[in-house]
Amino acid sequence: SLYSQTARRWTRLTLEPFELSSSKGRRVWTSLLKAIESELVLADKWPGMLAKDLSEYLFVRSSGNFQSLMTLIARGCTRAVESGAERLDERVFDPVRNDEASERRRKEIAAELRMVPA
Numbered sequence: 001s002l003y004s005q006t007a008r009r010w011t012r013l014t015l016e017p018f019e020l021s022s023s024k025g026r027r028v029w030t031s032l033l034k035a036i037e038s039e040l041v042l043a044d045k046w047p048g049m050l051a052k053d054l055s056e057y058l059f060v061r062s063s064g065n066f067q068s069l070m071t072l073i074a075r076g077c078t079r080a081v082e083s084g085a086e087r088l089d090e091r092v093f094d095p096v097r098n099d100e101a102s103e104r105r106r107k108e109i110a111a112e113l114r115m116v117p118a
Helices: 002-007 023-039 055-062 066-083 100-115
Strands: none
Touching: 023 055, 023 066, 055 066, 055 100, 066 100
């Protein structure tokens, strides 16, 4: 059957969303952003561009979801290169649409973060 042919080709892995409600969660999120940042190829990038300057912004935009974060960063990089900005900041990201689930949760997560001490 078709299912038996395709079901054996992939192993489903799950990754829980990241969280910022604990100091450990913030450290893990920051480490992830630093790792991504180190691999970016943009002429005007700087240390801390993602991990410091955009940490909470990216969390809100991605809902803490890894795939949503990677989609947003990939689309942001495309926009940064095409526009000549060669950097990632809120002006580059603001017009970028992300997946529907992240876009729906955006306001809710922003409100939650305002209630959590840094």
